[in-house]
Amino acid sequence: MSSTVSYEAVIGLEVHAQLLTESKLFCPCPTRFGAAPNSQVCPVCVGLPGTLPVLNQRAVELAVRAGLALGCELRSRSVFARKNYFYPDLPKGYQISQYELPLCEHGKLVVELDGSSREVRILRIHMEEDAAKNLHGPGASNRTLVDYNRGGTPLIEIVSEPDLRSSAEAEEYLKRMREILMFAGVNDGNLEEGSFRCDANVSIRPVGSTTLGTRTEIKNINSFRFVRKAIDYEIARQENVLAGGGRIVQETRGYDDVQGKTVSQRSKEDAMDYRYFPDPDLPVLSLSDAEVARVRASLPELPAERRARFVRELGLTGADAGVLGAHPALAALLDETAAALAATGVERSKAGKRAANFIQAEVLRDVAIDGLDAKLPVTGPALAELLAAVEAGEISGKIAKELYPQMRASGKGARQLIAESGVVQVSDTSAIEAAVRAALASSPENVAAYRAGKQAVIGWFVGQVMKATQGRANPKLVNDVLRKLLAEGGG
Numbered sequence: 001m002s003s004t005v006s007y008e009a010v011i012g013l014e015v016h017a018q019l020l021t022e023s024k025l026f027c028p029c030p031t032r033f034g035a036a037p038n039s040q041v042c043p044v045c046v047g048l049p050g051t052l053p054v055l056n057q058r059a060v061e062l063a064v065r066a067g068l069a070l071g072c073e074l075r076s077r078s079v080f081a082r083k084n085y086f087y088p089d090l091p092k093g094y095q096i097s098q099y100e101l102p103l104c105e106h107g108k109l110v111v112e113l114d115g116s117s118r119e120v121r122i123l124r125i126h127m128e129e130d131a132a133k134n135l136h137g138p139g140a141s142n143r144t145l146v147d148y149n150r151g152g153t154p155l156i157e158i159v160s161e162p163d164l165r166s167s168a169e170a171e172e173y174l175k176r177m178r179e180i181l182m183f184a185g186v187n188d189g190n191l192e193e194g195s196f197r198c199d200a201n202v203s204i205r206p207v208g209s210t211t212l213g214t215r216t217e218i219k220n221i222n223s224f225r226f227v228r229k230a231i232d233y234e235i236a237r238q239e240n241v242l243a244g245g246g247r248i249v250q251e252t253r254g255y256d257d258v259q260g261k262t263v264s265q266r267s268k269e270d271a272m273d274y275r276y277f278p279d280p281d282l283p284v285l286s287l288s289d290a291e292v293a294r295v296r297a298s299l300p301e302l303p304a305e306r307r308a309r310f311v312r313e314l315g316l317t318g319a320d321a322g323v324l325g326a327h328p329a330l331a332a333l334l335d336e337t338a339a340a341l342a343a344t345g346v347e348r349s350k351a352g353k354r355a356a357n358f359i360q361a362e363v364l365r366d367v368a369i370d371g372l373d374a375k376l377p378v379t380g381p382a383l384a385e386l387l388a389a390v391e392a393g394e395i396s397g398k399i400a401k402e403l404y405p406q407m408r409a410s411g412k413g414a415r416q417l418i419a420e421s422g423v424v425q426v427s428d429t430s431a432i433e434a435a436v437r438a439a440l441a442s443s444p445e446n447v448a449a450y451r452a453g454k455q456a457v458i459g460w461f462v463g464q465v466m467k468a469t470q471g472r473a474n475p476k477l478v479n480d481v482l483r484k485l486l487a488e489g490g491g
Contacts, residue, residue, distance in 0.1 A: 005242070007204040009235045010212060011170050012162035015177055016155050017187040018130065018195035019062045020372075025129045025154035026053030026096065033193050037135075037147040045152035047092035052281050055080075059154040060103075060285065062186045063127050064295045066156055067104030069184040069302055070122055074292055078103045080127075080282040084275045088146050089132040097128035097157075099276040103285070109180070110304075111164075111172045120173055121161040130155050156186075162201065162212065167231035171224050174198060179303045182372050183328050190371030197222040202234045203248070213238075214248040218255055218262055230255035234262050306331055314338055314352025323364075324356055329374035330367070334359060336380025337387070344388040354387050362404050377408045386414035394418065398471050429481070432465070432473055436481045439464040450486055458482055 024031060027044035044051045067074050079101040082094040107122035132151035137143040158177065164170050178196055181187035189196050198221055203213035216238070218230050233255075238248050253262040301309070303325055310321035314334075324334045334355055341351035366377040386403060389395045395403070395418060403417050410417070439461050440447055450457045458479070465478045 006207045007235075007239055007242075008207050009165055009167075009231070010162045010203045010205060010215075011164035011166075011231060012201040012215075013160045013164065013170060013173060014199040014201070015158040015160075015174070016130075016197050016199070017066070017158065017181055019059050019154040019156060019186060020188060021056055021058050021062065021154055023056060024152035025056050025059055025127070027152060029152065031153050033190075033195075035149055037145070038149060040149040041151070045091075046148050053096065053279075055282065055285070056154060059127065060287075061295055062154075063103055063125065063156050064287070064292065065184050065299060066158070066181060066186045067107065067125050068292075068296050068299060069180050069186070070104075070107035070109060070125070070158070072104035072107035072122060072125060074104055074287060075101060076287050076289075077101065078126075078285045078287070080279045080285065081276045082279050083128075085273075087131070088144065089134050089151065091132070091148065091151065095129060095131065096279055096282070098126035102126035103287075109160075109173060109176055111169055111176060113169055113172050118163065118165075118169060120163045123159045123161050125156050125158050128155050128157060129153065162203070162215075167228040167235075170200065170231055171228050174224060174227060176303070179326060183300060183303050183306075183331075185300070188372035191222045191224075193371070194220075194222055195371070198227065200227065200231055200234075202231055202238070204235060204238045204242070214250050216248065216250065216262075217252050219252055219265065221255055223257075226255055226257055229257075229260060230262055233260065237262065303331075310334070310352070310356075313348065314356065315349035316352060316356050320356050320360065323360060327369060327374060328372070329369070329376060330359070330364075333363075333376055333380050333383075337383045340381045340384030341387050341391070344384070344391070346388070346391050351384075351387075354391070355383070358383065358387060358400070358404075362401060366408060378404075382407065382413060389414055389418060393474055393476075396471060396473075396475060398466075429477060432469075432477050433481050433485070435465045435468050435473065436461070436478065436485060438468065440482075440485060447486065458486075 018031075021031060023029060024045055027042050029040050029042050029045055032040065044053060064074060078098060080096055081099040083097045083099070084094045086093055102124040104125035105123065107125070109120050109122060111118045111120055130150050130153040132146050132148040135145045135147060137145065160173070164173060178187070178189045181196070182189040187196055191197070200218045200221060201215045202218065203215035205211060205213045216234060218234060221227050221230055234253070241248055249267070251267050252265045254265050255261075256263050307318075307321040307325040310316045310325055311318060316324070325331050334352070337355040337359070338348070338352040341355060342348045346354070363376075363378060363383070368375040386400055386407065390397055390400050403414060403421070406412070406417050407414060442464070446457050446460060461482050462475065462478050465473055465482075466475070
């Protein structure tokens with residue numbers, strides 16, 4: 001009688017993140033995306049004989065920032081190496097990378113999913129230059145063109161240990177990694193342009209086993225959705241191979257999003273196949289304690305810290321903090337709005353919750369995010385001016401929601417729009433009492449229902465008063481007057 005073997009996945013990720021520099025890693029050519037093919041090249045980055053690389057200092061600083069943000073140990077001395085392989089996108093015949101002595105090692109990133117957390121160890125972060133881009137033409141000509149603009153762009157490769165156990169964990173790891181690099185100002189997080197992408201190393205083993213299986217590497221995945229699909233497909237493929245009595249071959253595979261499956265590309269190389277050796281044109285990279293301290297002091301508040309502060313100081317729920325702390329621009333908008341609103345005398349946690357609620361309910365639909373870039377329809381101080389009018393009882397929350405689109409379209413401030421629109425909230429007790437008495441007189445049956453114990457009917461009366469005053473009556477005063485008159489038998 002045969003038994004079915006249960007397997008678990010063992011997943012490690014290699015994240016390739018383009019550093020936010022103006023120029024390439026070893027030459028002054030620009031790194032702008034979308035330029036005409038082969039317009040951002042020079043003798044150095046296309047590997048002409050006799051040229052020498054010069055290291056970009058800003059790239060080193062950003063790599064150090066990434067290492068510190070991910071809790072890594074930083075080497076005081078690291079070495080650039082030549083990684084030798086032959087492919088059209090590599091004009092020198094080798095890629096300048098780091099191998100035995102990388103810049104950063106032994107970091108970690110905590111992944112939280114479905115109420116549980118997993119600490120994923122980061123083996124290393126090393127610097128390297130990107131390859132050029134091969135453009136495979138359609139049709140019978142089957143031509144491949146090469147655009148060398150991307151060649152030489154500074155990257156860091158962040159290599160995790162095989163600590164992930166599902167595609168969902170892998171996706172969450174990538175999202176948290178992207179957030180950290182964006183908040184740290186290291187990477188723009190733009191998946192579509194390929195400045196943040198990953199390779200996934202996937203293997204399976206029987207549940208309970210500690211021996212690693214043969215892994216395959218899925219190359220250049222640039223979508224969170226595709227990461228999950230590619231890993232799930234590869235896990236199922238490997239299970240089917242083993243169930244059929246076959247064996248897993250160590251190889252490099254690609255993900256075909258049209259067919260929804262991984263496809264074999266080539267046999268997987270080992271480090272020895274690349275014939276690494278120290279680059280003779282580049283000296284040892286030395287990193288002083290003073291330089292590390294300077295970069296550490298320049299690090300901004302990171303996503304996990306900011307979300308925790310939103311909960312602790314602004315009174316947000318964990319879910320709200322997660323939404324508004326997911327992008328630097330949104331987090332800054334919340335901070336600026338809450339601070340400006342608190343400056344008007346509103347208690348800080350109340351200001352934070354008021355700002356968070358309005359941003360999520362009204363502002364987010366108008367926010368356009370493209371990687372690190374975000375187009376916000378309103379500034380924090382302008383939004384605080386609108387919310388301060390609500391807190392002061394000048395306008396209702398409903399009116400604030402009606403004024404916000406006008407602010408966005410016209411660029412006018414809340415005070416100006418309130419004055420122009422004549423929507424100042426009615427807080428005159430006598431005027432409100434007159435409207436309440438009229439509402440009570442119009443529906444004696446609901447008055448009787450309230451006095452018989454049907455408390456919810458008071459909401460109907462509030463609605464009638466608000467309708468009669470075109471939404472301008474102070475809701476708190478309306479409720480107070482209603483309860484007073486109903487208790488007195490008025491109306």
